[in-house]
Amino acid sequence: MRRLPPLTAIEAVVQVARLGSVKAAAQELALSAPALSRRVQALERFIGRPLFDRRHQAMSLNADGERLIAQIAPAIDMLADAVEALTSATDVQRLRLGVLPLFASQRLFPRLPELRTRHPELHLDIDTAGHGITRLGEGLDAAIVLARDVEPALYARRLDRNRILVIGSKAMVDGPDPITEPKQLRTVTALVHRDMPDTFTAWCLAAGVGEIEPLAVDHFDSGALMLEAAAQGLGVAFMHESHFEDAHDARLARLFDIRVESPYSYWFVCRPRALMQRPVKLFHEWLIGALEAPAG
Structure with missing residues (x-):
């Protein structure tokens, strides 16, 4: 039988490929960064060629690394399935x-x-x-x-399929200084989800209001926290219509009656x-x- 590299080395390469850095992969596998680096290097020595392009703290797969990951991923799937089948109730x-x-x-x-x-x-x-x-x-x-x-x-x-809405607090609509025109977005902070980075620009272009510069752009990785920030008056959220409707939050209001199709x-x-x-x-x-x- 042909000799195979250690499974721990393959696991290390897969984690670095997924997370993009030795530090993050080491934390995921509960290893020190030097120990994880040694495992990656062990697989590279076994294969006889580098698998990553190394730039400062970041690592990205090179062409050989991408080809290897694509070929071993199905085998990793099958191994995980086999272990799951034996360890789970039938x-x-x-x-x-x-x-x-x-x-x-x-x-x-x-x-x-x-x-x-x-x-x-x-x-x-x-x-x-x-x-x-x-x-x-x-x-x-x-x-x-x-x-x-x-x-x-x-x-x-x-x-x-969805539409992008501009979502703010009720006070932004019913308060003493209501926001009634898109140009007023210059005075507020735009809240943008990291998985939807182009929502603000897409909304402005589709609404025909050009490149408005908001007071600032704050990025979130949580839609729920974006809605809460909007409800607290910390900014206006550029989110999907379904996010607004399904929130059922009386503190929130839709700003502007402008329909913009979302690219997301x-x-x-x-x-x-x-x-x-x-x-x-x-x-x-x-x-x-x-x-x-x-x-x-």
Whole structure:
């Protein structure tokens, strides 16, 4: 049998590829940075060529590294599936799902009782850490992500189309100095989600108001916290219409009656072979049907 490199070295390379730095990967694997670097170097010596381009603290896969990760990812998936099958009860189907917290609280969890009734054997491990696409097969079976589009190598199903709203506090509409015209956005802070970085620019261009410079732009990785910041009067949030409507927060108000289509959508994504796994198949089929019906 042909000799294989240590699994720990492969695991180290996969984590660095996913997280982009030795420091972050070392924290994930509970190792020191030098120890993790040695594992990466061990695999590079085994193969006989470097797998990363190294720049200061960051590391990105080179062409050989990308080719290797693409080829070993299915094998890693199969190994994880085999371990899961042996360590889980035979009557439990488990799905490791990456999902953004706001989508989970507004649109997924209100429907989960129906999923449990239909498929009591299906259990979800919920992961809200982000970077769902890059972690498919490396801790996640499937993910619900917010993106413009998804790379063709993955299975992707668009879950919605949306509009961008400018969302502020009620006081911005009903207070003594209401914001009634887009040019007044120069006087406030714009709140923008890191997964939707172009919402502010897209809204301004589509609304025909040019390149307005807000007082500042604050970035969030949590939609729920963006809505809370807007409700507290800390700025105006550029978010989806569904985020506003599903919040049911009387403290919030929509600014301006301007309809701007969003370049971003929610997507269900997984690796193509993952659709052959029963937990992924059950959840995928249920999710598509559930989002076409109102939440119970």
